[in-house]
Amino acid sequence: MKTDDVIVKKSKTHGKGIFAVRDFKKDEIVLHLDFTHTLSKEVFKKLSKRNKMRVSFINNKYIAMQSPESYMNHSCEANTLVKDFNDIAIVNIKKGEEITTNYFRDVCGLNFICKCKSKNCKKIIKI
């Protein structure tokens, strides 16, 4: 996994987050995601809410996110999108910006309060 282009540090919105170490152009791959750690539905159900936030539901599988992608925060105006096992920039991202994704698409069975502070924030994310 290539991780040189992002770093994990304290986020203004949700604890820790991932930040760009360089500029990314729209459609560029920001992160290659490690989707090899699958969980059964039974195991997923027993996780704490905090740990569930680190699990994505993709292609009908529960996948435990690994570092650094497990630190990726939700934003209602996300700057990346998960597609084909990669996290892809959907806008130009500048060095130092936080990398965010829209959990709505891929996290299963969780409601949470969003603090992304974007203009279009949905506040309570129901999935």
Ligand SMILES: [Zn+2]
């Ligand atoms: Zn939001």
